[in-house]
Amino acid sequence: MTYVITDPCLDILDKACMEECPVDCIYEGARMMYINPDECVDCGKCMPVCPNDAIFSEHKLPEDKEPFREAAAEFIEETEAEGGAEDFGPIGHDHPIVEGFATREQ
Template structure:
């Protein structure tokens, strides 16, 4: 695993990171984006374009969002490694951690 998307992305789904990703490894769930741990090449292109600073190198993930490491990995347990997010489109569902969160607002 290299990069992780954390809670600030929930219900935002800006997608600037998807446009910057050269390997198409950022997948869209219902409420959040997820980085595929086996497809990410650790280039870091996604991190600086995130408008809410939701993307972290795994070793730099803040403690309050440590569960999002597991969420980014486990999101792909059933999906496997399709070889690119553009092939799959939006995935119906989210990791249970994300699904259990109350709606996030901008206020």
């Protein structure tokens, strides 16, 4: 099982989840964060620190957020983001699903 970051993270990039993750499996895209489903150990530490309630267990993912599960897996695979987000660094783009959302005014 893994956790999934969804659209409330768009254009926020708070990064509290990254700081809390003990296995460094949360990668930074241009507009939101992504959890590597192969690296996530299902500890759940990221979920309560997210100030936007953007993180869900994949088994409790609301139906309207389902596209973000596939987007994360595809994004991680396409960018070859693995081995720890800190060493990998920010990724300068996002999955097409994310790129299709309007920019959030802050």
